[in-house]
């Protein structure tokens with residue numbers, strides 16, 4: 592008996608020590624798919640959901656009403672809810688709060704419109720994912736939306752790991768459409784390396800600024816490339832020692848309650864915290880196609 596207990600205790604301590612050193616990661620998917628404009632919307636949606644199920648991962652989706660179109664797009668979001676994934680708010684028209692043309696009042700109306708359309712979803716959570724991760728170009732807009740969120744029971748759905756999956760998706764889609772399947776496969780490999788690289792970068796920046804590795808939230812989109820790559824993405828992260836948790840677990844990390852004092856506000860929360868701490872050499876925007884294009888061009892992978 593005592594041997595069994597000793598073994599159990601040893602196993603528990605090994606598990607706890609490895610768990611405390613593991614980097615944890617959760618997956619969030621923005622925008623949603625539109626069957627009225629994307630012929631393969633339903634197939635891609637099913638592929639992403641079945642890959643998450645096979646991997647035993649609970650994720651979260653942030654639909655924008657303009658991106659999902661009408662009822663058919665909403666049905667695809669309901670499929671996420673039926674599979675147990677939480678659903679949040681990514682506004683109605685997907686406009687940037689950093690745009691000088693968009694007022695705070697119009698942005699709030701945009702958030703409220705999406706709220707009214709999505710609130711009935713069974714796994715709904717009042718969490719706002721800012722389009723383009725832009726939280727406002729002025730103090731009035733930034734603090735105005737923060738105040739609106741507090742008064743309306745909303746939490747910001749910040750990300751810690753930002754990336755350019757949308758750009759890799761553009762290239763991958765164009766190559767696939769052209770029948771350049773060999774090049775498309777190489778873009779997929781480059782994309783997975785890019786995600787690992789960005790995760791490692793933001794984790795390193797977090798350790799520098801917070802002194803620890805937080806529970807990470809990664810920004811992805813519901814797109815063709817992620818539909819094709821998700822099993823490989825999950826496998827690659829697991830090989831590199833990452834452990835997947837649900838976004839709801841990750842958002843419990845106190846870092847997601849922090850609101851860094853930066854302007855223009857937004858980007859990855861780790862980036863914004865680093866900016867507020869005066870870390871030198873941060874690029875702006877933090878992620879963009881311009882950083883990825885030279886590599887793909889040099890490897891002759893652009894369509």
Ligand SMILES: [Zn+2]
Pocket residue numbers: 621622655681685722723
């Ligand atoms: Zn978006």
